[in-house]
Amino acid sequence: MDMHRYWNDPAHATCPAIAAFLETWCESMPDDQGRHWLQPLEGVVRDTRSGAGVQTARRIQALDWLVREYAPLWLEADGRPQLAEHATALRGLRAPSLKGAPFAASTRSQMRTISVACSVLPDAYFDRVSRVTDSTQLAVASEQASVLGVAASQAIKSTAAGDSAGSAAVAAIATDPALAEDWNPVTSEVLSIATRTMHGRILLAVHEGLTPRVDAVVVPALERAGVDFSQARSQAQFEKTWRKVRRIAEQAVDGDEALYDEAWRTGWDAIGGTVEAAQSSAFELLVRMVEQR
Numbered sequence: 001m002d003m004h005r006y007w008n009d010p011a012h013a014t015c016p017a018i019a020a021f022l023e024t025w026c027e028s029m030p031d032d033q034g035r036h037w038l039q040p041l042e043g044v045v046r047d048t049r050s051g052a053g054v055q056t057a058r059r060i061q062a063l064d065w066l067v068r069e070y071a072p073l074w075l076e077a078d079g080r081p082q083l084a085e086h087a088t089a090l091r092g093l094r095a096p097s098l099k100g101a102p103f104a105a106s107t108r109s110q111m112r113t114i115s116v117a118c119s120v121l122p123d124a125y126f127d128r129v130s131r132v133t134d135s136t137q138l139a140v141a142s143e144q145a146s147v148l149g150v151a152a153s154q155a156i157k158s159t160a161a162g163d164s165a166g167s168a169a170v171a172a173i174a175t176d177p178a179l180a181e182d183w184n185p186v187t188s189e190v191l192s193i194a195t196r197t198m199h200g201r202i203l204l205a206v207h208e209g210l211t212p213r214v215d216a217v218v219v220p221a222l223e224r225a226g227v228d229f230s231q232a233r234s235q236a237q238f239e240k241t242w243r244k245v246r247r248i249a250e251q252a253v254d255g256d257e258a259l260y261d262e263a264w265r266t267g268w269d270a271i272g273g274t275v276e277a278a279q280s281s282a283f284e285l286l287v288r289m290v291e292q293r
Contacts, residue, residue, distance in 0.1 A: 060097075070169065074274060149207050
């Protein structure tokens, strides 16, 4: 069944906010996952179109969920105590009125503060993976472990759709352009929190878990190539040698398909529980939106 056509068919009278939520959520999921989660809802969301007041309430429900449930899930997944404290603060916000202003104006500045706290994640990552060594071979292997983590992060994001639930809630809010524009700074910060946390957790997990494997692949390849930095007599020669070393290391890693498979599994293990929790929480949000009358 064409679920996009179903949800947007006027004859089925689906609420625009609910239809936007479902369409965005489904598009972000692999086909089999989307069918498993969402196809049973075909009959549930039918005849949910209501008056302007109910539609507004549903959009505010989506905004409330983003701020008080979705963002805290990812803040807690980061693992740093200071971000867990921010998660607790968000969960403790008073539930918004479904008729008036969703949150106090101070929520905007609070979300900005939390997002800034998340932005230090790259520094935290590099602090954790920095490798003090006099060995050029180990240094370049460590670099390749980081590259492997980035590749795993990109693959997992597109396959597992870690932030699809958040994007679905934003799509529901966007069915009211004025509300979406007013709260865009907050919704953007929430999605940024999820993306940064997911990326950082995957990078750390892959680097910490697979560096020994990468060492075992890269170091022998460099030894066989006989690269010698001691022969570099100038900065230009040193940089040329380093580019050669990096190319050899990249080829060694690229030639080991099992290493990429393991990186994907390691990265998913690091964030899979949070993704599944976010999807389950979003499903509960959808039920609340349907029940809102």
